[in-house]
Amino acid sequence: MSELKTNKIMGAVLSAALFTVGLGVVGPRFFPDHIPTKAGFAVDIPADIAGPAKPAAAAPADTPPDWGTVLPKADIAAGQATTAICQACHNFSAAGTNMIGPGLYGVLGRQPGTHPGFAYSQAMIDFGKKQPVWDYDHIYMFIGGPQAYIPGTKMTYTGLKDPQARINVIAYLHTLGSKLPVPAPKGGS
Numbered sequence: 084m085s086e087l088k089t090n091k092i093m094g095a096v097l098s099a100a101l102f103t104v105g106l107g108v109v110g111p112r113f114f115p116d117h118i119p120t121k122a123g124f125a126v127d128i129p130a131d132i133a134g135p136a137k138p139a140a141a142a143p144a145d146t147p148p149d150w151g152t153v154l155p156k157a158d159i160a161a162g163q164a165t166t167a168i169c170q171a172c173h174n175f176s177a178a179g180t181n182m183i184g185p186g187l188y189g190v191l192g193r194q195p196g197t198h199p200g201f202a203y204s205q206a207m208i209d210f211g212k213k214q215p216v217w218d219y220d221h222i223y224m225f226i227g228g229p230q231a232y233i234p235g236t237k238m239t240y241t242g243l244k245d246p247q248a249r250i251n252v253i254a255y256l257h258t259l260g261s262k263l264p265v266p267a268p269k270g271g272s
């Protein structure tokens with residue numbers, strides 16, 4: 084065997100060996116020997132900091148009701164009872180005392196972000212410039228999901244999801260120095 088031929092054979096053997104080693108290194112990347120059942124790991128984010136939930140395809144749109152129809156039928160006492168949740172942060176008396184949140188007496192008809200002596204978020208102040216009156220629709224949407232409705236608000240409460248509970252709370256607020264009339268039902272009569 085000529086030296087050249089030997090070299091060629093040795094070369095071929097060497098490249099075959101290198102290729103095999105190479106496969107051993109690269110192969111597992113393409114053919115993992117264990118397939119994870121879960122990608123990554125789950126992080127539990129509490130609902131109140133997770134932000135607005137992506138609406139499920141089937142979820143009905145959250146739209147305010149016809150106030151002229153629902154307000155006269157609302158359960159004011161139930162609404163007052165529900166405000167126990169709000170009272171962790173809000174005072175509802177005519178004194179208008181500020182707590183963690185602003186006093187809510189007379190909030191219906193008031194300009195958002197303007198109760199004297201309360202340090203509102205910039206988000207709420209800006210909202211009040213666009214929307215000069217807390218009317219039924221806007222309070223309904225806000226208390227249903229404060230951070231989703233006014234991103235940056237410092238009302239950290241997650242929101243009162245149940246529409247009827249929200250209507251009842253608003254009917255109760257309407258008994259507390261509200262400046263808004265009850266509108267006529269849209270259906271007429």
Ligand code: HEC
Nearest residue numbers: 168169172183184185195196198203204207236237238240
């Ligand atoms: C964890 C405390 C907390 C809870 C609970 C809470 N709020 Fe608030 N709320 C706040 C704070 C703080 C603000 C001021 C928001 C800002 O400046 O962005 C606020 C603002 C508001 C405003 C706007 C007031 C204004 O003067 O413009 C309304 C209306 C309101 N809350 C209603 C409610 C209702 C109704 C409930 C109960 C269903 C409730 N909140 C529960 C803390 C709370």
